Amino acid sequence: MRFKKRRLLQMFLYTSVFSIVVPLFLLPVWSFSSRWTWPHLAPEGFSLRAVEELLGPHNHVLSVLLSSMGLSFIVAVLAAVIGMMTARALVFYDFKGKSLVSFGTILPIIVPGTAFAMGIHVVFIHLGLADTFLGVILVHLIYALPYTVNIMTDLTHAVGKTLETQAQVLGVPPGKAFFYVTLPLIMPGMMSAASMGYIISFSQYFLTLMIGGGKVKTLTIVMIPFIQGGDRTIASAYALLFILSTMIVFVLIELCMKKFVFWYGKMD
Template sequence: MKKHRLMGLVLSAALFSIFLPMALMLLWSVAGRWPWPGLLPETYSLRTIKELLTGSASLPRLLSSSILLALTVAVLGTAVGVMTARATENYGFPGRSLVRFGSLLPLLVPGTVFAMGIQITLIRLGLSDTVAGVVLVHLVAAVPYCITIMTDVTRAVGTGLEEQAMVLGAGPVKAFFLTTFPSLLPGILSSMSMGFILSYSQYFTTLMVGGGRVKTIALVLVPYIQSGDRSLSSVYSTAFVGSALLVFFIFEGIIHRIQKGERKP
């Protein structure tokens, strides 16, 4: 009983720490005048909503481009994670441990150092200030997490069913997609959600490599926060958190439905 109460208190505290800032951001987004120490705004205004929907920084266009870019990174990062995990877990070859260690190296390099160094390389390759360059940089940040997730899932799934399918006459590709892939699918979606969040929240690398031409919602959000315009920064923050949570819950919903379907006899 005490354990359940403790878990309930922890969960309540976690929900409170999440929803209270969200409520304050929603309130700030429609606040016209809110002098200290008032608990509520004195006046309300839809200035920020109109600015976002009809101004130069169109929120729908900004959200769609940011989500599309992050989903591209998520798909590519997960594909690399699946191939790397299968290579290191299912096959023995010289340097396998080195590959595993190398996949974690991007986590050891500070983001600012990496962004400044990779920018010079991308300028020489003609990829600076391009979407392709931003996707490539985001991939470097997301791939270590995708590989880690897919390595654990691949190790848990194993190759037993795949080997049996090949013994019965199925080719390697057919055996993988008929036996192993359905078991890997929840892990693939988890890897994609991680890759999406990591790409969606990138600011400094996007600024350095994209040069301000590749705009994402994180790139637009930070200057408003620094400018002190609490109303506009609150609207952008709410849109940023809400859109990220929406995509995350979509991934989680798909995973839940897949796992629920697997439990049915």
């Protein structure tokens, strides 16, 4: 019986890996193919049209990519920090409206995306945040917080406050007790929360289009029309750029957080 369960689990694992890896390997092939129709197993021709699209000076793809990465990186860091502070408040403290705050952290997930975007757009128009870079950051942050808060809440429950309290009993100030004791323990969760916040922000299309009003361009805004239009060559090239840039940012997020802990550890 155990052998059968193990075989089923292995088959499920191999199938999952196969369904993820194969499309990734096909993206570079599609990016350089000029024509690939059914039932041919290989492209019927190759071209550099996708390279010209990405590197062409008229498209400003590099500036759009850097702007998108910067925007989503800001959202990721803010979402991780706010998620951590919110999780600590929900886990360690009792205050009026605690259940309302806890429920509010999942509202962006419960409310349909279209209704949320149209409602927040009206609010941002009155606040002067519509069609601005700051407005897009804020709406992405609102949409990412439910995920980061939930990640950090589970981790905060698991880590607890015992070690931090012991450090304070021994005379360590509360701030240093948190940074020296608790922060290293929750850093993996902070990295996961930041990564989740980044990918949510980086992949947003409708919210960015609605709040940004077409003035704030991201890689997703440029990529989606090619996917919807059926241009698989250009769409694959953009998708490949999307994946590679995301992997680079994930490495940067990890390095930045480790550098921050190391820098604070050197302070008196």
